[in-house]
Amino acid sequence: MIKVEGLTRVYGPFTAVDDVSFTAEAGKVTGFLGPNGAGKSTTMRIMVGLTNPTKGRATINGSLYADLPNPGRHVGVLLDASAQHDGRTGREVLTLAAMTMGLPKSRVDEMLELVSLTPSEAKRRIKNYSLGMKQRLGIAHALIGDPKVLILDEPANGLDPAGIRWMRGLLKEYADRGGTVLLSSHLLHEVEQIADELILIGNGRIVAEGTKDTILSGHGSAGQSLVTSLDNEALTVALKAKGYSVEPIGTGMRVSAAPAEVGKAALESNVVLTDLRDGGAGLEDIFLQLTAETQRESTTQIHAEGASA
Amino acid sequence: MSAVSVAPSTPLPTATKVPFGRLVMVEWRKMTDTRAGRVMLMITGGLIALVAAIILLVTALSDMAALDATTWMSALSFPVSLLVPVLAIMIVTQEWGQRTHMVTFTLEPSRLKVVFAKLLAVFVLGVVTMAVAVGVGALGTVLGAAIAGSDPTWNVTGEALAWTLATQILYLLMGFGLAMLLLNTPAALVIYYGYTLILEASIFSALYFVFDWAQSLFPWISMQVAMMPFIAPDQMQAAGLTVEDGALGIARLFTSIALWVGLPLVLGTMRVLKSELK
Numbered sequence: 186m187i188k189v190e191g192l193t194r195v196y197g198p199f200t201a202v203d204d205v206s207f208t209a210e211a212g213k214v215t216g217f218l219g220p221n222g223a224g225k226s227t228t229m230r231i232m233v234g235l236t237n238p239t240k241g242r243a244t245i246n247g248s249l250y251a252d253l254p255n256p257g258r259h260v261g262v263l264l265d266a267s268a269q270h271d272g273r274t275g276r277e278v279l280t281l282a283a284m285t286m287g288l289p290k291s292r293v294d295e296m297l298e299l300v301s302l303t304p305s306e307a308k309r310r311i312k313n314y315s316l317g318m319k320q321r322l323g324i325a326h327a328l329i330g331d332p333k334v335l336i337l338d339e340p341a342n343g344l345d346p347a348g349i350r351w352m353r354g355l356l357k358e359y360a361d362r363g364g365t366v367l368l369s370s371h372l373l374h375e376v377e378q379i380a381d382e383l384i385l386i387g388n389g390r391i392v393a394e395g396t397k398d399t400i401l402s403g404h405g406s407a408g409q410s411l412v413t414s415l416d417n418e419a420l421t422v423a424l425k426a427k428g429y430s431v432e433p434i435g436t437g438m439r440v441s442a443a444p445a446e447v448g449k450a451a452l453e454s455n456v457v458l459t460d461l462r463d464g465g466a467g468l469e470d471i472f473l474q475l476t477a478e479t480q481r482e483s484t485t486q487i488h489a490e491g492a493s494a
Numbered sequence: 495m496s497a498v499s500v501a502p503s504t505p506l507p508t509a510t511k512v513p514f515g516r517l518v519m520v521e522w523r524k525m526t527d528t529r530a531g532r533v534m535l536m537i538t539g540g541l542i543a544l545v546a547a548i549i550l551l552v553t554a555l556s557d558m559a560a561l562d563a564t565t566w567m568s569a570l571s572f573p574v575s576l577l578v579p580v581l582a583i584m585i586v587t588q589e590w591g592q593r594t595h596m597v598t599f600t601l602e603p604s605r606l607k608v609v610f611a612k613l614l615a616v617f618v619l620g621v622v623t624m625a626v627a628v629g630v631g632a633l634g635t636v637l638g639a640a641i642a643g644s645d646p647t648w649n650v651t652g653e654a655l656a657w658t659l660a661t662q663i664l665y666l667l668m669g670f671g672l673a674m675l676l677l678n679t680p681a682a683l684v685i686y687y688g689y690t691l692i693l694e695a696s697i698f699s700a701l702y703f704v705f706d707w708a709q710s711l712f713p714w715i716s717m718q719v720a721m722m723p724f725i726a727p728d729q730m731q732a733a734g735l736t737v738e739d740g741a742l743g744i745a746r747l748f749t750s751i752a753l754w755v756g757l758p759l760v761l762g763t764m765r766v767l768k769s770e771l772k
Contacts, residue, residue: 226772230770230771230772233600233603234599234600234603235596235599235600235770235771235772236770236771236772237770250603251603251604253603254509254510254511254512255509255510255511255512256600256601256602256603257600257601258506258509259509260600262600264596264600265593265596267593268592268593268594268596268597269592269594269597270528270588270592270594271592272528272529272530273527273528277527281520281523281524281527282597282601284516284519284520284523285512285516285517285520285601285602286509286512286601287507287512287513287516288506288507289504289506291503291504292502292506295502295503299500326597328500330506330509331500331501331502331506355500358500359500362500362501
C-alpha cells in the first residue's frame with residue numbers, strides 16, 4: 186500500500202505538487218493520470234526518496250522509502266526507461282540489480298524471459314535498444330526483486346499495441362496476487378483499461394479520484410442523450426412537455442435526459458428512433474475539463490469535438 | 495506472451511539491509527563493465543608496458559647505465575597518475591551523465607553509503623594499479639640490470655614507496671571530489687587536468703624556482719610543491735632552496751591537501767547528498 190499525505194513540493198515561485206493526498210491500495214492497479222507537467226513524476230520521485238518534499242510525506246506499507254531494508258525487494262521502481270547506461274547490455278543492467286539486491290543469477294534469466302527479451306537481445310548494448318525494449322527491460326528491473334509494490338512512470342511509453350496488452354495482463358496478474366501498482370500516464374485510454382482506481386492530477390493538485398464510474402457520475406455527465414428520429418419535431422415537443430431541454434445537433438438532438446427517458450417519450454409519441462445513445466461526457470471530456478488550466482492547447486475546441494462525436 | 499508468471503520460481507532470500515561490501519562489489523563492477531572503463535584500464539596497462547619496454551630498449555641499445563628502482567617506480571607511476579583518476583571521476587559523473595543515479599539511489603537510498611562504496615572501490619583500484627606499476631618497476635630493475643650487465647640497484651625506501659602511493663591516492667581523491675562537486679565528466683576532467691598538468695606540472699614548477707613570492711605562496715596552494723621537501727629534499731638543496739620539512743612544511747602540506755582534496759570532497763559530498771535526482 187502506498188500512502189501519500191499532504192505532499193507538497195515547491196520550486197521557487199512554482200508549486201509542482203500541491204498538497205496531494207491519496208492511497209494506492211494492495212490488490213489494485215491505481216492509475217495516476219494527468220497532462221505533461223502536472224506533477225506526476227515529481228510525486229513519484231518523492232515517493233522513492235529521489236526528491237525531498239517541501240511538506241508532507243509518502244509511505245510504503247507504513248514506512249518511509251529510505252527506511253526500507255533493501256528497498257528493491259519491497260518496491261519495484263521504473264521512473265525512466267531511458268535512464269540506463271548506453272554501453273551496458275540488458276543482461277548486465279539486470280545483473281547489477283540482482284547483485285545489489287543479493288539475488289541469485291537465475292533470477293536475471295527468469296526476468297529476461299518474463300519480459301520476452303531474447304538471449305541475443307539481452308547481449309546487445311542498450312544504445313541499440315528501441316524504446317519498447319528499454320521499457321521491457323525497465324519492467325524486468327522493477328520486478329526482479331519480487332516486490333510487493335510497483336511504482337511505474339509512463340511504463341507503456343514506446344510499447345506497441347501487443348506490448349501494451351502484455352503489460353496490462355502482467356500488471357493485472359501482479360495486482361491479483363495482492364501487489365500494489367501505481368502507474369502514471371498521460372494517455373487516458375491506456376490507463377482506463379488497466380486501472381481499478383484513477384487519480385486525476387492537474388497543476389499539481391488532485392482534481393478527481395475514484396473508480397471510472399464514480400468519477401463519471403460525480404461530474405454531472407449522467408442524463409445526457411444524443412437522439413435522431415424520423416420526426417425530430419414531434420419528439421422535441423414530447424420531450425419539452427416532460428420538461429427536458431432539447432438542442433439540435435447535426436441531424437439529431439442533444440437532450441438533457443437519460444436514454445431510457447428519451448426512448449419512453451418516443452414510444453409514447455409514436456416516433457421512430459434511428460439513433461439513441463448516451464450523450465454524457467466521457468472520461469476524456471472530464472479529464473480535459475478538470476485539467477484545463479494545465480493543458481497547453483485550448484480545450485474548448487477539443488471539448489466541442491468530443492461532445493459532438 | 496504473458497505465460498510466464500511474475501512470481502519467482504524459487505523463493506528469494508529474505509530482504510535485509512544491503513551490506514556495504516556488496517555495494518562496493520557493485521561499484522567495482524560498474525567501473526569495469528562499460529567499454530569506457532575497460533578501455534581506460536587497458537590503456538593504463540598498455541602505457542605501463544610501453545614505458546617499461548622503451549626504457550629497456552634504450553638500456554639495451556645505448557651504453558646507458560641500468561636505471562635504479564626509484565627511477566623505475568617514478569617512471570611507471572606516471573601513467574597511473576595520468577589515467578586512473580579518470581576512472582575515479584567517471585564512477586561518479588557517469589551516473590549523472592547516463593542518469594543511472596536514479597536506479598542506484600532507489601536501490602540504496604542511503605546516499606552516503608553509496609558515496610563511500612564508490613570511494614572504496616576507487617581506492618582499491620588505485621592501490622591495485624600502483625601495485626602493478628611497482629611490480630613492473632621491480633621487474634624492470636632486474637631486467638635492466640641484466641641487460642646492462644650490472645647489479646640491480648634497490649634504493650626504494652619504505653618512505654619513498656609510501657609517498658608515491660599516498661600521492662596517487664590523493665590525486666584519486668581529488669578527482670573523485672571534483673566529480674561529485676561538478677557532476678559532469680568534461681568539467682571534472684578539465685579542472686583535474688588543468689590543475690595537475692597545467693598548473694602544477696608547468697606553471698607552478700616554472701615560476702617556483704624563479705620568484706621569491708612564488709616560493710612563499712605555492713607551497714600553500716600546490717600539493718606537488720608542498721610535498722617536495724618530503725619527497726625530494728636532495729634536489730631542493732641542490733637547487734639552493736630551503737627544505738621546510740618541519741611544522742611549517744607540514745602546515746603547508748595539509749593546507750594544500752585541504753584545498754584540493756578536502757574542499758572538493760566535502761562540498762561534493764554535500765551536493766550529492768542534498769541534490770534532487772532526476
